[in-house]
Amino acid sequence: MTATDTHRAIEAVWRIESAKLIAGIARTVHDVGIAEDLAQDALVAAFEQWPTSGVPDNPGAWLMATAKHRAIDQLRRNTRLERKHQQLGHELEAQQEMAVPDLDTAIDDHVGDDLLRLIFISCHPVLSTEARVALTLRLLGGLTTDEIARAFLVSEPTVAQRIVRAKRNLADAHVPFEVPRGAEFSARLSSVLQVIYLVFNEGYAATAGDDWMRPELCQDALRLGRILAELVPKEPEVHGLVALMEIQASRSRARVGPSGEPILLLDQDRGRWDHVLVRRGFAALERAEQLGGELGPYALQAAIAACHARARTAQETDWGRIAALYQILAAITPSPIVDLNRAVAVGMAFGPAAGLELVDALTTEPTLRTYHLLPSVRGDLLAKLGRPAEARSEFERAASLTRNTREREVLLGRAAQCAREKGQ
Numbered sequence: 052m053t054a055t056d057t058h059r060a061i062e063a064v065w066r067i068e069s070a071k072l073i074a075g076i077a078r079t080v081h082d083v084g085i086a087e088d089l090a091q092d093a094l095v096a097a098f099e100q101w102p103t104s105g106v107p108d109n110p111g112a113w114l115m116a117t118a119k120h121r122a123i124d125q126l127r128r129n130t131r132l133e134r135k136h137q138q139l140g141h142e143l144e145a146q147q148e149m150a151v152p153d154l155d156t157a158i159d160d161h162v163g164d165d166l167l168r169l170i171f172i173s174c175h176p177v178l179s180t181e182a183r184v185a186l187t188l189r190l191l192g193g194l195t196t197d198e199i200a201r202a203f204l205v206s207e208p209t210v211a212q213r214i215v216r217a218k219r220n221l222a223d224a225h226v227p228f229e230v231p232r233g234a235e236f237s238a239r240l241s242s243v244l245q246v247i248y249l250v251f252n253e254g255y256a257a258t259a260g261d262d263w264m265r266p267e268l269c270q271d272a273l274r275l276g277r278i279l280a281e282l283v284p285k286e287p288e289v290h291g292l293v294a295l296m297e298i299q300a301s302r303s304r305a306r307v308g309p310s311g312e313p314i315l316l317l318d319q320d321r322g323r324w325d326h327v328l329v330r331r332g333f334a335a336l337e338r339a340e341q342l343g344g345e346l347g348p349y350a351l352q353a354a355i356a357a358c359h360a361r362a363r364t365a366q367e368t369d370w371g372r373i374a375a376l377y378q379i380l381a382a383i384t385p386s387p388i389v390d391l392n393r394a395v396a397v398g399m400a401f402g403p404a405a406g407l408e409l410v411d412a413l414t415t416e417p418t419l420r421t422y423h424l425l426p427s428v429r430g431d432l433l434a435k436l437g438r439p440a441e442a443r444s445e446f447e448r449a450a451s452l453t454r455n456t457r458e459r460e461v462l463l464g465r466a467a468q469c470a471r472e473k474g475q
Contacts, residue, residue: 291350
């Protein structure tokens with residue numbers, strides 16, 4: 052194996068093992084920032100040693116053992132540490148000695164609990180939403196600051212500052228490395244699900260830039276969702292979110308044309324949908340339903356996505372059921388965006404005039420003033436009603452509001468089509 056091959060292997064191992072590694076070390080040192088630094092030290096050691104010694108049989112366990120050795124050395128060197136840190140050094144050394152005969156245990160012990168703790172810490176309410184997303188992708192997704200910056204179209208220093216501040220805020224707030232209980236668990240779980248879905252949505256429909264989709268982010272979010280579903284199998288909303296992401300991700304190949312142009316849902320070749328992901332989504336939705344109780348927001352959205360997935364053609368879509376599900380969703384989590392989506396479904400089920408009536412009621416909603424999909428939906432309904440001049444104006448306004456280049460091209464194309472229809 053060449054040095055280049057070894058470096059690629061190390062990068063692959065890091066993507067797979069970094070979250071477990073950081074989680075395992077954080078359980079011992081009780082500080083996410085220190086845990087990540089030690090994990091990075093182990094990664095550097097791998098880059099230095101593996102090209103010569105070869106990739107170990109159990110690379111994750113090697114990294115864990117190396118990181119724990121570094122922790123012991125660091126604690127020994129720092130004579131100003133508090134007595135509890137000195138005691139921690141002895142505990143680390145004892146643990147390391149016990150782990151030497153069986154390095155497999157080093158990476159496997161408590162891994163489920165450790166990952167769950169790390170997920171909840173990364174999404175702690177003491178952090179801003181942007182910081183939660185950045186820290187989650189850094190610690191659990193194994194992404195570099197440069198990769199996160201490129202994914203969200205912000206500068207690398209901005210992402211680095213968010214991550215540094217996040218780790219500092221967690222340390223200053225003395226956030227315990229534990230899974231919350233009771234009401235706090237439910238509140239924090241909601242934050243975790245929100246972060247994972249934010250990551251997925253940014254990958255599924257990029258808010259800005261030249262690409263319509265960023266599939267890598269979808270994959271990162273899906274992986275995190277699947278891990279979480281294994282760690283908390285009795286939480287229906289976790290399965291609901293996984294179901295939603297699986298079904299939406301199943302359309303990825305059909306959503307982009309040969310030149311990278313967006314292909315909207317009703318125009319997609321459904322034969323290109325990934326039916327393995329569809330079946331996984333159906334199974335996750337069934338698990339959410341079997342756990343009992345009323346469906347939560349993510350499970351309801353998954354049920355809506357399932358309506359699309361079950362339709363063999365766009366014409367067979369049960370828009371009446373989708374409109375009804377959106378009405379239930381609006382009652383649970385009132386939102387102008389949910390209302391806008393319901394208006395689309397109503398327009399498809401009962402005619403564009405019925406949909407336009409609902410959309411018009413949203414035009415004074417302050418939170419939608421700069422939301423490009425409001426004029427986009429209104430333009431589509433006006434076009435269907437044979438009012439191309441008004442539709443053109445709405446599509447042009449939508450194009451001026453979006454920050455995504457591909458989406459802007461689609462909207463301007465719709466505006467040009469309306470101009471041609473007006474001239475006929």
